[in-house]
Amino acid sequence: MTAAWIALAAALPAGLVWWIRSRFVVVTVNGGSMRPTYEPGDRVLVRRVAAERVKAGDVVLMASAAPVLRGGEGLGLVKRALAVPGDPVPRERVPALAGAREHTVPPGRVVLVGDHPGSDDSRQYGYFPLADLLGVVVRKLP
Template sequence: MRGKGRGLGIAAVVVGLLGVVLGLGGVGFARYQYGGSVVSSESMKPTYGPGDRVVYERVDGSEVRRGDIVVFTAPDRYGSDGLVMERVIAVGGDRVTCCTRTGTDARVTVNGRPLQEPYVKDGDAFGGFVEYDVRVPEGRVFLLGDYRSNSRDSRAFLSDHGGTLPVSAVRGRVIDDYTVPVVLGSAMLLGLVLALTGAGLGIAAFVVRRQARAAVPPPPPWAVRS
């Protein structure tokens, strides 16, 4: 019985510690590497609409590429430090113009090449805003919403560096592949299960030891000396 109690105690410590390390490690990495947000506007419809939950990977703004959907903060433009979500159309060194053709045939061009943008709402790449021709400075990005006629994006701030935003304002890149977050979530869940299992084994070890002590018979009376 004593050996069994000792074995359960060791198992409790090993399993419990493994669970704590796995769970806290998963939580720490997830908080460091990923973030979540809820869409509050229609500017990215039909890709994302109000109430949609998105997960973004925390990346340095210099890592984003054309076509990425990013979240950023620009309190000087939007009046708060809340996250804003838009699509990267051009990066440092690019020349972005709009628009060639008209109506649903209108196209935004980057470095003279018309963009194919199947994601824009109703196929309207122009959105009725003023035309623009911007050379994106190094270290900045030009951003547009997918709902071009209902998005307050770089076009609304053309007098400020051509509407471009410094890459330092970028907080993350929205992801559609949830493989890594799911793995992290599974690791955290497994860690919780292991921690609870360790606690259960610890309780079992305590009970076994109590029973072992209770099973030891008292010494005979003649063994007691006066």
């Protein structure tokens, strides 16, 4: 084997690890706002995606700059996207948006809810900025 092949063979695993880490992150759910879908302590695999790729129904990871977590701890907020830009504003499901002037969710915003009815989310805080999106939950890990 030539030196070039040995160097390539050594670089491939490091490159693969970098590629995986640049596209995925493992997060531990903290809190019960996503019960029964995810319990506290569950680990989930999150794929980093652009905000434009989020669809209504996706479970997303938002940066902790979101209003619900100010003063909280952890990497971010795990919630379900109820409505994305261009979707009708879900006034009946989200009281904080009852007086919204828009008929559709504005660009750069998303409506987030926890699966548990007692969750702190858009029902209290209204829209969340899509700029805080870190990724979409792909699956629960064993």
